[in-house]
Amino acid sequence: xxxxxxxxxxxxxxxxxxxxxxxxxxxxxxxxxxxxxxxxxxxxxxxxxxxxxxxxxxxxxxxxxxxxxxxxxxxxxxxxxxxxxxxxxxxxxxxxxxxxxxxxxxxxxxxxxxxxxxxxxxxxxxxxxxxxxxxxxxxxxxxxxxxxxxxxxxxxxxxxxxxxxxxxxxxxxxxxxxxxxxxxxxxxxxxxxxxxxxxxxxxxxxxxxxxxxxxxxxxxxxxxxxxxxxxxxxxxxxxxxxxxxxxxxxxxxxxxxxxxxxxxxxxxxxxxxxxxxxxxxxxxxxxxxxxxxxxxxxxxxxxxxxxxxxxxxxxxxxxxxxxxxxxxxxxxxxxxxxxxxxxxxxxxxxxxxxxxxxxxxxxxxxxx
Numbered sequence: 571x572x573x574x575x576x577x578x579x580x581x582x583x584x585x586x587x588x589x590x591x592x593x594x595x596x597x598x599x600x601x602x603x604x605x606x607x608x609x610x611x612x613x614x615x616x617x618x619x620x621x622x623x624x625x626x627x628x629x630x631x632x633x634x635x636x637x638x639x640x641x642x643x644x645x646x647x648x649x650x651x652x653x654x655x656x657x658x659x660x661x662x663x664x665x666x667x668x669x670x671x672x673x674x675x676x677x678x679x680x681x682x683x684x685x686x687x688x689x690x691x692x693x694x695x696x697x698x699x700x701x702x703x704x705x706x707x708x709x710x711x712x713x714x715x716x717x718x719x720x721x722x723x724x725x726x727x728x729x730x731x732x733x734x735x736x737x738x739x740x741x742x743x744x745x746x747x748x749x750x751x752x753x754x755x756x757x758x759x760x761x762x763x764x765x766x767x768x769x770x771x772x773x774x775x776x777x778x779x780x781x782x783x784x785x786x787x788x789x790x791x792x793x794x795x796x797x798x799x800x801x802x803x804x805x806x807x808x809x810x811x812x813x814x815x816x817x818x819x820x821x822x823x824x825x826x827x828x829x830x831x832x833x834x835x836x837x838x839x840x841x842x843x844x845x846x847x848x849x850x851x852x853x854x855x856x857x858x859x860x861x862x863x864x865x866x867x868x869x870x871x872x873x874x875x876x877x878x879x880x881x882x883x884x885x886x887x888x889x890x891x892x893x894x895x896x897x898x899x900x901x902x903x904x905x906x907x908x909x910x911x912x913x914x915x916x917x918x919x920x921x922x923x924x925x926x927x928x929x930x931x932x933x934x935x936x937x938x
Contacts, residue, residue, distance in 0.1 A: 574673060574718075575935075577681040577927035579728070580663040582649050583761030583789065583818065583888060587667035588924045590932065595740065596671050598921045601634030603648035603663055604815055608632050608640075624666050625708040625715075627658075633666055638819055645815065649762070655684060655692040656699030665705050674716045679723075681927035685763050686727045687783025693725040726930070728923055729758045729767035729782070730774060732886050734933075735914050735926030737772060742932025745913050749906070752881030755874055757866065758923070759889030762788045764869065784869060789889045792862035794818055797854045801842055808845040816842060820851060830891055831909060835859065862889060863896035870901075882906045890919035 575590040580603060588597040607629050608621075621636040637645055648659050668678060680700055684692050701723045708715040726734075733756065739745050750772040758765040764784040768775045794814045801809050801817065824840035840851040870877060877883060883904045885894055898905045908922075909915050917925050 574676050575679045575681070575928060575931045576668050576671065576673070577731075577924040577931065578664045578667050579683045579731075579924050579927075580648060580660050580667070581683075581760060582647075584920075585648075585663045585667050586921055586924045587664075587671060588921070588928050589668070589671040589673065590928055591672075595928075598918075598924060599667060599670055600920070601667070601670075602637075602815060602818060604637045604645055605631045605633045605659070605662065606637045606640060606645045622710050624662075624669070624710075626662055626665070627706075631662070635819060638815060645813070647815070652688050652692050655688070656696040661699060661703075664700070665707050668705075668718075669707050669709055669716055673718055676718050677721050678718050679931060680720050681731075681924075681931055682723065682725045683728045683731055683923055683927065684725055685760075685783045685785075686729060686765050686767070687763065687785060689725075689727045696725050697723045724931070726923075726927055727765075727767075727782075728760070729756055729765045729886075731923035731926040731930070732756060732758065732884070733767065733769065733772075733774065733926060734930040735917060735922050736911070738926075738929035738933050739913050740929065742929050742934075742936050744933075747911065747913065749882070749911055753879060754882045754884065755870070755877065755880055756884040756886065757870075759862075759866070759885065759887040759893065760788045761790050761794075761888065762786060764788055764866065764889075765887075766869075766873070768874075787865065789862065789892070790814065792865060793821070793855070793858040793889075793892065796858050796861070797821075797851055800854045801849055801851060805842075805844065805847070805849045808847055809842070809849060812842065812844070817851075821855065824852075824855065825891070828891070830894065835891065835895060859892045860896060863893035866893055866897065867900050877901055877904050880904060884908065886919045886922040888920045 573592055578587040584600055585603050586598055586600050621632055624631050624633055682696055700720045704719050706715050706717050736750055750769055754769040756767040766782050794817045798814055798817045801812050820840050820842045824838045828838055840855045841848050883901055884906050
């Protein structure tokens with residue numbers, strides 16, 4: 571069996587990754603898919619503001635939330651069209667994630683993901699960008715660079731990875747679960763896209779992959795952009811330099827400690843801070859969650875016949891918790907609580923694809 575298997579989803583909003591090494595799982599980890607080139611290990615005011623950094627291909631980068639410490643327009647975000655799949659920024663994000671999971675050397679079997687709507691167009695390019703590639707990367711605390719090589723790279727459609735999480739246990743064994751019996755719908759609510767996967771008795775049945783992705787209507791458009799516009803207007807000049815990345819950070823900070831099993835999301839509080847001033851964003855975020863949920867409701871009703879004839883609805887992805895309570899009110903007998911399914915009970919909705927990708931790779935290994 572391969573000693574190192576990594577499953578990484580380097581998406582528009584964030585990078586999720588998980589690793590299997592010698593029979594043990596490491597991660598998952600997450601960081602926002604942003605970076606900025608820096609010249610040192612601090613902001614110039616001493617060690618109290620020291621940041622983590624990555625040395626990569628002759629440059630030094632701050633990555634993830636550390637980037638937001640800089641009031642600098644030269645932030646590189648992993649966004650755009652199909653050309654971003656397999657590009658240098660995505661390679662950086664994947665390599666950084668795998669280094670963050672502890673890999674220092676060796677050969678890494680790699681699972682990657684692409685939205686269903688562009689999967690057939692980008693999967694070969696994405697795989698070839700990583701297959702056989704030699705990596706050299708050095709984290710801040712490393713005394714020598716880390717080096718490894720990718721082998722046996724596979725690209726899965728987003729959503730299908732989550733399906734594998736339902737089908738296999740953590741060790742890659744058949745879960746023998748009947749949760750996907752009948753006709754089911756899985757919605758992967760991401761930053762820029764919402765991917766819909768129809769499943770019949772555990773098998774994907776959607777025939778037109780282009781129709782499986784609702785593009786440019788995810789968290790960014792429905793939540794981050796409206797809240798950002800409000801913050802820039804309501805906060806005055808001290809808040810005019812805010813970016814979508816700052817608003818995304820405020821969203822994630824407000825969800826720290828949130829427990830979907832016991833705490834209504836309406837109880838979460840959100841704010842952003844600038845120049846020793848705090849701007850409350852709670853009402854704007856809550857309105858945005860409702861807007862996203864209402865749009866999803868219309869997608870379900872218009873495209874999937876109000877779930878008539880469906881056994882279940884599954885919500886995954888970074889936006890799942892933002893809309894879950896509203897969607898449950900609309901489809902109380904359809905929406906599954908995956909926390910009640912033993913072999914995925916501890917898997918977060920935004921990690922379903924990478925966990926499923928890893929379990930799929932382990933299953934393939936066992937099959938020989």
